[in-house]
Amino acid sequence: MHTFLFELRRNKVLFFMLLPTLVFFLIFSYFPMVGIYYAFTQYSFEGGLFGSKFVGMKNFEFLYKSGVLWNLTKNTVLYNLAFIILGNILQLISAIFLAQIPGKLFKKTTQSLIFLPYFISWVLVGAFVYNLFNIDTGVINSLLAQLHLPAYDFYMSTAPWKYIIVGFNLWKGIGYGMIIYLAAIMSISEEYYEAAKIDGANIFTQTRHITLPLLMPTFVMLILFSLGGILKGQFDLFYQIIGNNGLLFEATDIIDTYVFRSLAVNFNIGMGTAAGLYQSLFGFVLILTVNYIIKKTREDYALF
Amino acid sequence: MRTFKTEPSTIVFNLIGYVLLTLLALFCITPFWLMVSGSFSDEMDIVSRGFQIIPDNFSWEAYKSVFQTPEQIYRAYGVTVGLTVVGSLLGLFLTSMAGFVLSRQEFKYRNSFSFFIYFTTLFSGGLIPWYILMVNQLHLKDSYLALLLPPLLSAWNIILMKNFMKSIPDSIVESAKIDGAGEFYIYWKLILPLSTPGLATIGLFLALSYWNDWFLANIFITSPEKYPLQFLLYKILASAAVLQTNAANYVSANVTPPTETLKMAVAVVATGPIVLLYPFVQRYFVKGLTIGAVKG
Numbered sequence: 001m002h003t004f005l006f007e008l009r010r011n012k013v014l015f016f017m018l019l020p021t022l023v024f025f026l027i028f029s030y031f032p033m034v035g036i037y038y039a040f041t042q043y044s045f046e047g048g049l050f051g052s053k054f055v056g057m058k059n060f061e062f063l064y065k066s067g068v069l070w071n072l073t074k075n076t077v078l079y080n081l082a083f084i085i086l087g088n089i090l091q092l093i094s095a096i097f098l099a100q101i102p103g104k105l106f107k108k109t110t111q112s113l114i115f116l117p118y119f120i121s122w123v124l125v126g127a128f129v130y131n132l133f134n135i136d137t138g139v140i141n142s143l144l145a146q147l148h149l150p151a152y153d154f155y156m157s158t159a160p161w162k163y164i165i166v167g168f169n170l171w172k173g174i175g176y177g178m179i180i181y182l183a184a185i186m187s188i189s190e191e192y193y194e195a196a197k198i199d200g201a202n203i204f205t206q207t208r209h210i211t212l213p214l215l216m217p218t219f220v221m222l223i224l225f226s227l228g229g230i231l232k233g234q235f236d237l238f239y240q241i242i243g244n245n246g247l248l249f250e251a252t253d254i255i256d257t258y259v260f261r262s263l264a265v266n267f268n269i270g271m272g273t274a275a276g277l278y279q280s281l282f283g284f285v286l287i288l289t290v291n292y293i294i295k296k297t298r299e300d301y302a303l304f
Numbered sequence: 305m306r307t308f309k310t311e312p313s314t315i316v317f318n319l320i321g322y323v324l325l326t327l328l329a330l331f332c333i334t335p336f337w338l339m340v341s342g343s344f345s346d347e348m349d350i351v352s353r354g355f356q357i358i359p360d361n362f363s364w365e366a367y368k369s370v371f372q373t374p375e376q377i378y379r380a381y382g383v384t385v386g387l388t389v390v391g392s393l394l395g396l397f398l399t400s401m402a403g404f405v406l407s408r409q410e411f412k413y414r415n416s417f418s419f420f421i422y423f424t425t426l427f428s429g430g431l432i433p434w435y436i437l438m439v440n441q442l443h444l445k446d447s448y449l450a451l452l453l454p455p456l457l458s459a460w461n462i463i464l465m466k467n468f469m470k471s472i473p474d475s476i477v478e479s480a481k482i483d484g485a486g487e488f489y490i491y492w493k494l495i496l497p498l499s500t501p502g503l504a505t506i507g508l509f510l511a512l513s514y515w516n517d518w519f520l521a522n523i524f525i526t527s528p529e530k531y532p533l534q535f536l537l538y539k540i541l542a543s544a545a546v547l548q549t550n551a552a553n554y555v556s557a558n559v560t561p562p563t564e565t566l567k568m569a570v571a572v573v574a575t576g577p578i579v580l581l582y583p584f585v586q587r588y589f590v591k592g593l594t595i596g597a598v599k600g
Contacts, residue, residue, distance in 0.1 A: 007412045013487040014405045018417060021402040024457045028434070029424035031441075035433020048440070094328060097321030106322070112583060113329040116336065119582050120575055121516035121534045127541050127571050128335035131342065131355055137564055139338060142354030171332065179590055202313035236519065243542075259431050264523065269432055276430025284427045 039277045043269035052270075059274035068258070069278065076233050076254040076279075082166045083173075083234075084226045088219060090170055091177030096211055098178065099185045100203070115175030125168055126240030133164065158251035161242070165252065169237055177222075184218040185211060217298070224294055228287035231255060231279045255279045339575075343367070343568035350564045366569035376528075376536065377573065384533040387451055388514040395456045395510045396503060402457075403465025403502075404491045409474065418466070425459045435523060450524035451532060455513040461506050468502035468592065469495060505592030508585050515578050537574045541567055 008015055034049070039059055041052035063069040094114065101107055117125075132139050133154040141151045154160055192210045201209070233256035242252045244265065255275055262272025338355055346361040353360070370377065402421075406414045428434070444450040472495060480490050496503070521535035531539065582589075 004413070011411055011487075014408060014411050017401045017488065017491070018405040020398050021457055021462065022417065022420065024398075025421055025424055025459075027442075028437075028454065029428060032429030032434040032437050033427075035429050035436055038433060038436070049436075094325065097324055101318055101321045101325070103322075106325075110325040110329040112586065114325075114332050115582075115586065116579065117332055119512060119578050121518060121537075123516075123518050123534045123538045123541065124339075124571055124575055125335075126538075127567065128339065130541070131338055131568075132335070137350050137354040139355045139357075142356065145354070174328070174332070183590075202311055203317040204313055207317075240538075256431075263432050263435055269436075273430060273432045276432060280427050280430055287426055 036273065036277050038269050038273035040274075041270055043273075055270070059270045060278070063271060063274055063278070069275070071250070072253060072255045072258050072275065073231070073282075075252065076231055076256075079162075079165065079233070079254065080226070080230045083169050084223060084230075086166065087170055087173055087177060088222055091174055092181050092215065092219060094174065095178045095181035095185060096207060096215075099182055100207075111175070111178075114178060117172045118175045120172075122236035122240040125172065125237070126243075129164065129168065129241050133160075155245060156247060158248050161248055161252050165237065165241060168241065169234060172237075180222070181215065181218065184215055188214050221294070221298075224290050228290045229283060230286060231283045233257065235260065339568050339571055343565055343572050345565050345568075347563070347565050355564075363565070366565035369566050370569045370573060376531075377533075377570070379529055380531050380533045380536040383448075383451075383530060384515060387448070387517075387532060388511050391452050391456060391514045392507050392510040395461075396507050398457055399461045399465050399506055399510075400469075400496060400499065400503060401491065402462045403469050404495055406462070406466045407469040408477070418463075421459050421462055438524065445524055446526045446530065447524070448530065451514075451517065451520050454520060455510065455517065458509075461509060464592075465499075465502055465506055468499060472498050501588045501592035503592075504585055504588030508582075508589055511581075512578065533574045537570055540570050 037049060038052070040054060040056060042055050042058075043052045047053070060069075098107060098111060130138070133141075135141055135151055135153045135155070138154075140154075144151055154164075188211065192214075193206055196206050196210060233254035235254075235256040238252060238254055238257050239260065242248050242257070244261075255278075259272045259276045259279075262268040262275065266272075338357070341357065341359050342350065342355050343366050344362055344364070345356065345359040345366075346363040347365065349356065349360045405411055406418050406421075408414065438450060439445045444453070476494055476498075477490055480494055485493075516534055517532060518534040518538045521530075521532050522538070525531060525535065
C-alpha cells in the first residue's frame, strides 16, 4: 500500500489520465457482476436485488432439465464453429489471391467492395435477408416465379436458416479478416520467394510451401482466440435475421437471444441471468484453457 | 517483385484469383445493389413481381415520400450524428489517454491496471444485471446517456491503442522529459500526432458502433423523438410506423403508399454516410489495424 501511494504521487498525472477509464470499467463492468445474484433468486420487481426470494440452484436446474441449456449450447457452439472455421479459411484464401494479383485498380476495387459489408448495421442485414427470402416480394421467390416454380416460404421452415445465417456472417466479416491475413502475408520476407524462384518453384508451389506454412501460426492463433469466445453469440445477427419468429428457434436460438428474450419478452430475470452466468463462466474456463494451450506451445502469443 | 517473363502457372494462378475475387466482390455488393434498385423501383412492380435486379420502371416516388414528411428522419439523423461525433471524439480521447498511460514503462502498475480492464472481456455479469444497473441504479432509461456511455470505452480498443503506442520509440518520450515536458504535454503534442493510423482505426470503430447502434435504443429508448437512425430504420422495416403519417395523403389520391420501396429508400438514406466515409479512412484503417493486431 505504501509503495502504491508513493507511485501515485510520483506519477500523479499518468494516474489521473487513466482514472476516467478505471471508473468507467468499475461502474459498467464490475458493478453488474454483483447482479449475478439474480441467477439464484426468483426475481420480484418490488424486492429488487436482495429482496427477491433466494432459490439456490433452481433456475439452473430448470434450464438443464427442460433441455433449454443443451439446445442453446449446441446451437451457439455449432454456429460459432462454422463461423470461425469457414470464415478463417475464406479470409485466408482471398488474402492469398489478393496479395498476388497484379492489377492495382482491380485490387483496390475488390478489396473495398469486399470490405463494404463490414461497415453497415445489422438492421440493414436483416432488411437484405428479408428482401431476398420473404415469400411475397423476395428476390428468390421472384426468380422462382419467373421460372414457373412454386414459391418457397423460408420463414416457415428451419432447414435453410443455418446456411443463411452462416452465409451472412461470412459475408459481413470477410473483408476485416482478409486484411489481418493480408498484413501477415506482407510481413513475409521477399527473399523466401526469390530463393524459391531460383530453384524453379512456380507460384502454386510457392504458395503451398512458403505462404501457407508461414501463415499457419496466424491462422492457428486466430482460431484459438475465437475458440475462447465460442459461447458468445452474434446477438445482432441472429436477432435481426430471425427476430421473434418462434417457429425457427429450435434451429436458431443461441444463448444471447434467449437471455434477451428473458429480459424483454418473458421478464424471466432469474432464468435469463442464470443462462448468462452459465455463458460467462463456461467462456471464462474456455479462455483460460485456450490460453494455457497457447502458453505451452508458443509463449509469446499468450493472451496473459 | 514480379519476374519479367510471366510463367503459365502464374497466369493460371492470377486467373483463379481474378475470378474468385470478382465473384466475392459481386457476392458482397449484390444486396446493396438490390436495396438501391428497390428504392428506385415502382411500388406496383414490387408488389406484383417482387424485387428485381434492375427496376422495370424507374421511380423517385419512394424518395419523394421519405422527404415529404422528413421531420422524423431529420431528427433521427441529428441524434445519430450528434452521438457519433461526441461519442467518437470523447471515446478517442479517453481510449488514447488510457493507451498512453498503459504503454508507459515508468508507470509501475500498468500491468495490474491492464488486467483490471482486460478482465472485463473474460468475465461479465451478463446482459440482465447490466440492464438493471443501467435502469434502476443509474436511471438511464430513455436518456441519451444510455446511448452514449456503453460504447464509449472498450477493452479491445484500449489494448489495440496500447500496442500501437508501444511501437513508438521510447526515446521520443525520454528526450521530451529531459526538456522538461509534462506527461500530458507529451501525450497531447508528441504521441497523439504520431498515432494517426491508430486513432483513425479506433475512431472508425467508435463511429461505426455509434452510427450502427440499434440495440441500446431498443432496450433503453422509449420516446420516438429520441430514436437514432438505425433504430428508426428498424422500426420502419418492422412495422412501417413512419408510413402511417404519409398514408393519409395516398388514401385521398387513391393510390397505394410505396411501402416496400420506401423501406429501401429509408435504408439507403440511413446507410449512405458511413459507406461514403469509409473509402477515405480505409487506408489508415488497414495500417492501424495491422500494427495493433499483429502484435496483439
